[in-house]
Amino acid sequence: MFAVRSLVMFALLPLFAGCQMLAPKSDDTKISTAGMIRMQGELTGQNGKLMFQPCDEHRLYAVLDKGNTGILQEAASVVDKNGKAFADVRGNFVASKAVGSEGQLSLYQFYRVERPNDACMDPNFKRLTLHASGNNPKWNLNAGGKGMVLEREGKEPFAVPYMEEQLPDGRFNLVTDANDQHVELWVAPQRCVDPVNGSVQHLTAQLRVNGQVQRGCAYYGGGRND
Incomplete structure (x- = not known):
């Protein structure tokens, strides 16, 4: 089941992404996440990229795992049959100025990654x-x-x-x-x-x-x- 779910989401992602995400994090490159934005939303694979769509928004952000969090691997383990996963993340969000183009998320930390559910609607x-x-x-x-x-x-x-x-x-x-x-x-x-x-x-x-x-x-x- 793990292999099937992973293929649905990540068949188009470059093979070298796996090598990058598994590289050990160096203490010399640690960056404070203070001042960065925390958002919850949906992860999916599109056109060879890992994309993040915030809750209740239509905008998409291409994910760059700057913090070497292993977000790609973590999401691959919990995607649903549609190749989607819920994620709660922190990083730098840069929205695209061009209509219909994705922005960029430089991700440095994740709080949780799980199967899609009603987490976006949690009132508490x-x-x-x-x-x-x-x-x-x-x-x-x-x-x-x-x-x-x-x-x-x-x-x-x-x-x-x-x-x-x-x-x-x-x-x-x-x-x-x-x-x-x-x-x-x-x-x-x-x-x-x-x-x-x-x-x-x-x-x-x-x-x-x-x-x-x-x-x-x-x-x-x-x-x-x-």
Whole structure:
């Protein structure tokens, strides 16, 4: 199935793109993403190019993976039967001045890449600072400026305030004590794949509730500008 999906989207893409995307990233070439634009939209392959179309827009941007993120490979693993994938990315967008011509996206970071869904229509995305989830049993945690909501399979939702602690190397944790529950969410900047839906996210997460540990993936919501 992976091979079939990949061919639908990327049959026309140059073979050397794969070599470029798998090249190791050098610490000497790291660029701050501060000031760059974050957008969500759809990835597809067109005329030998990887294209990005923002949510609710008709404009197209040819993607240049300047940050060597491996976005081509990640998208190839989750495309649907129409060769499309949803992506949440950050970079420099330059719109074309010519009518009907594509602009250019110099991409430096992705937050998540997943199969097309209703993510563009998510009314809560802009208010979230973090979304984390895991499986076996299934759990979801949404954090925002007014608190966090933890949902676990077979249990009532748990809505409480929390404190955030910053740790070295971009790691942090969210902590709360309420209703005789000690909840911690430990987050680290590391590529994470959800084994159930194949979504690729930019953070790993570890949920601890009264000492019980569950692992999962996470990404920043629209309310966090990291």
